[in-house]
Amino acid sequence: MVLYRSLLSNRRNSNTCPAAATFFVTHEYTDYTLVNELYNAGHEIALHSITHQVSVDYWREADYATMMREFADQRSQIAHFANIPVNSVHGVRLPFLQMAGNASFQMMASAGLTYDITWPTNDYRDPGLWPYTLNFRSTQDCVIPPCPTASIPGPWVIPMNSWTDLQGLPCAMVDTCFHHPHGADQEGWFNFIMQNFQRHYLGNRSPFGFYVHEWFVRVNPGLRFALERFLDVVNNLNDAFMVNAKEVTDWVQNPVPLNVYRQRPCQNRLQTQCGANFCGPLRAPTADKNYYMQVCSTCPRVYPWINNPLGLIKPMLVDNWPKLKGNMRSVVVVFLVAIFALAYAEDELPLAEPCDADLCKAPDCRCSSQDIPGNLEPRNTPQFVLLTFDDAITELNTQTYRSIIYRRTNANKCPIGVTFFMHHEYTDYIMVNELYNQGFEIALHSISHRIPQDFWRYASYEELMREIGDQKQQIAFFANIPANTIHGVRSPFLQMSGNNTFKMMQSAGITYDSSWPTTRFTDPGMWPYTLDFESTQDCVVGPCPTASIPGPWVIPMITWTDLGGFPCSMVDACFHTPDTEDEWFQFFFKNFQKHYFGNRAPFGFYIHEAFIRPRPHVWRAIERFLDVLNNINDVFMVNANEVIDWVKNPIPVNEYVKKDCRRTTPAACRPTICPGLFSADTEKRYYMRVCSRCPRSYPWVNNPLGL
Ligand SMILES: [Zn+2]
Numbered sequence: 001m002v003l004y005r006s007l008l009s010n011r012r013n014s015n016t017c018p019a020a021a022t023f024f025v026t027h028e029y030t031d032y033t034l035v036n037e038l039y040n041a042g043h044e045i046a047l048h049s050i051t052h053q054v055s056v057d058y059w060r061e062a063d064y065a066t067m068m069r070e071f072a073d074q075r076s077q078i079a080h081f082a083n084i085p086v087n088s089v090h091g092v093r094l095p096f097l098q099m100a101g102n103a104s105f106q107m108m109a110s111a112g113l114t115y116d117i118t119w120p121t122n123d124y125r126d127p128g129l130w131p132y133t134l135n136f137r138s139t140q141d142c143v144i145p146p147c148p149t150a151s152i153p154g155p156w157v158i159p160m161n162s163w164t165d166l167q168g169l170p171c172a173m174v175d176t177c178f179h180h181p182h183g184a185d186q187e188g189w190f191n192f193i194m195q196n197f198q199r200h201y202l203g204n205r206s207p208f209g210f211y212v213h214e215w216f217v218r219v220n221p222g223l224r225f226a227l228e229r230f231l232d233v234v235n236n237l238n239d240a241f242m243v244n245a246k247e248v249t250d251w252v253q254n255p256v257p258l259n260v261y262r263q264r265p266c267q268n269r270l271q272t273q274c275g276a277n278f279c280g281p282l283r284a285p286t287a288d289k290n291y292y293m294q295v296c297s298t299c300p301r302v303y304p305w306i307n308n309p310l311g312l313i314k315p316m317l318v319d320n321w322p323k324l325k326g327n328m329r330s331v332v333v334v335f336l337v338a339i340f341a342l343a344y345a346e347d348e349l350p351l352a353e354p355c356d357a358d359l360c361k362a363p364d365c366r367c368s369s370q371d372i373p374g375n376l377e378p379r380n381t382p383q384f385v386l387l388t389f390d391d392a393i394t395e396l397n398t399q400t401y402r403s404i405i406y407r408r409t410n411a412n413k414c415p416i417g418v419t420f421f422m423h424h425e426y427t428d429y430i431m432v433n434e435l436y437n438q439g440f441e442i443a444l445h446s447i448s449h450r451i452p453q454d455f456w457r458y459a460s461y462e463e464l465m466r467e468i469g470d471q472k473q474q475i476a477f478f479a480n481i482p483a484n485t486i487h488g489v490r491s492p493f494l495q496m497s498g499n500n501t502f503k504m505m506q507s508a509g510i511t512y513d514s515s516w517p518t519t520r521f522t523d524p525g526m527w528p529y530t531l532d533f534e535s536t537q538d539c540v541v542g543p544c545p546t547a548s549i550p551g552p553w554v555i556p557m558i559t560w561t562d563l564g565g566f567p568c569s570m571v572d573a574c575f576h577t578p579d580t581e582d583e584w585f586q587f588f589f590k591n592f593q594k595h596y597f598g599n600r601a602p603f604g605f606y607i608h609e610a611f612i613r614p615r616p617h618v619w620r621a622i623e624r625f626l627d628v629l630n631n632i633n634d635v636f637m638v639n640a641n642e643v644i645d646w647v648k649n650p651i652p653v654n655e656y657v658k659k660d661c662r663r664t665t666p667a668a669c670r671p672t673i674c675p676g677l678f679s680a681d682t683e684k685r686y687y688m689r690v691c692s693r694c695p696r697s698y699p700w701v702n703n704p705l706g707l
């Protein structure tokens with residue numbers, strides 16, 4: 001909003017009429033008092049759905065009824081909460097630009113909506129395609145099918161004339177251009193914008209679309225200043241006009257020449273009042289989740305949603321909402337797993353008691369809960385991001401790490417943190433030393449990472465000491481890094497062994513575990529906690545600990561929601577995944593927003609390098625996503641142990657940003673290559689690279705230093 005104000009306010013076209021923009025609004029998280037402000041400033045408010053469901057399939061397959069609930073109802077919703085006239089809302093853009101064939105246009109015809117601006121064209125870029133109706137068959141190329149095929153009189157199509165990126169590839173929105181100027185390169189951005197503008201201006205003057213998300217401008221300062229310059233140029237051209245999308249269809253319906261158009265009076269809008277109300281917490285019908293809402297109306301009774309756009313009644317379970325049913329099913333499955341899992345968690349330790357918040361206090365004890373440590377407000381809470389990579393560290397995957405995560409800093413200029421849960425077999429300890437010296441955190445993932453998974457499920461305290469407790473000394477020795485910089489563990493296959501895992505951690509002085517997924521406490525997310533008292537976390541992959549085990553912390557793995565609505569603990573374990581770079585990026589962002597706009601529980605980005613390397617679109621999407629994160633002032637990519645430090649002593653974000661950056665004492669490495677080391681356990685020969693002297697045999701469980 002700050003950006004809109006600075007970029008758009010008091011801008012006038014050369015005919016002295018105010019320059020205007022169009023905002024395609026989604027309901028979730030929208031502050032309706034700001035919608036009112038934008039409307040009163042002369043901008044156009046348009047529809048972008050109530051739910052902005054993350055599943056692209058949902059939109060592709062949406063039928064007429066769904067479209068009515070998502071868009072026609074949204075018009076009443078916006079009019080009500082922002083207190084603006086229903087008949088000032090004319091336009092629709094479908095989420096993800098995913099067309100739904102005839103359904104959305106039939107909805108528009110019934111609801112009396114004027115135009116759709118979802119449909120990109122790559123073929124008609126120069127000269128561009130003008131807005132048209134669907135009485136007769138469209139000749140526009142169908143970039144994201146299904147496109148409408150029926151004769152549907154009434155609604156207009158405003159084609160999204162694609163831009164051409166720096167390599168000649170088309171892009172429907174500025175922020176989806178693949179080859180774009182560097183974020184800080186103002187000159188590059190300005191030229192890029194001008195080139196695309198000139199295709200229209202010096203061509204057939206079809207409407208030039210500058211379609212962009214606000215965050216993209218915010219994180220690319222070069223674009224921001226270039227855009228300002230560009231708008232200054234446009235506002236000084238006698239024959240260019242920055243207008244609401246609706247004004248374009250008005251003109252197309254009654255075209256007048258330039259000299260007549262310039263003489264017209266400016267559109268004069270009646271101002272509407274906003275008696276701002278702050279509402280909440282409001283229960284959402286769809287999720288175990290509360291919202292706050294700012295409105296210009298009276299407060300709704302529940303959080304407004306599809307099928308209940310005004311939040312009037314306490315809705316019953318909504319039958320015709322496929323996503324909800326999907327969620328219910330997956331929750332049921334999780335419960336079944338949990339029940340079976342409990343049967344395995346037998347041992348002699350006394351059960352932990354329900355948590356007593358008076359006895360369990362920071363810094364060394366915390367009840368399992370979704371409350372923000374220190375009772376901070378979400379907006380005062382640093383949003384931590386935990387990027388982690390699992391399994392062996394090799395020269396090959398270190399190349400990926402060098403390219404994706406080295407030399408990155410958070411918005412406070414401190415180097416980012418990343419955590420590596422490494423297992424021993426095939427690991428190159430020279431690379432471990434390098435990652436450590438880059439300031440990243442090295443953590444434990446067992447010596448053998450052996451199969452089957454059941455080994456880990458039933459592993460005894462003693463076996464875990466040999467696999468994980470001993471691994472700490474092993475890494476410290478071969479990578480020549482201090483053992484006391486190793487704080488964390490992730491069980492192979494996320495398979496804990498109940499209390500044994502945490503008893504082992506207690507003995508081995510391991511601070512935190514990051515193996516325990518939660519599908520129930522995701523929004524708001526569960527913060528890290530200790531096991532002094534009984535955990536209330538759902539047990540997805542049992543057995544989970546049941547005893548009172550003071551000392552170790554749990555960093556819950558707050559699951560993501562995949563495109564089918566199913567939970568996934570690690571990014572590469574999601575089942576319904578996106579296809580394109582852009583969809584991946586959206587997918588990351590959508591999951592991130594649950595945290596950032598929620599209780600700011602640490603956001604986990606848990607992945608294997610082997611998933612990224614063969615997928616350039618995922619690689620690119622990750623880089624873009626990290627670029628965004630690294631430019632948000634209250635977002636911090638940190639080592640996992642830094643989160644525990646903060647939870648023990650929580651401070652508000654304005655203090656946190658002033659702290660000194662993390663320091664890593666350099667650890668030397670005299671690279672040594674040890675060829676042909678035999679392991680009697682695996683009956684294989686290994687080639688090992690270390691920062692120490694060579695071991696006598698290949699190190700393994702029960703002989704971690706290979707003596
Ligand atoms: Zn969108």
Ligand SMILES: [Zn+2]
Nearest residue numbers: 390391492493
């Ligand atoms: Zn693993």
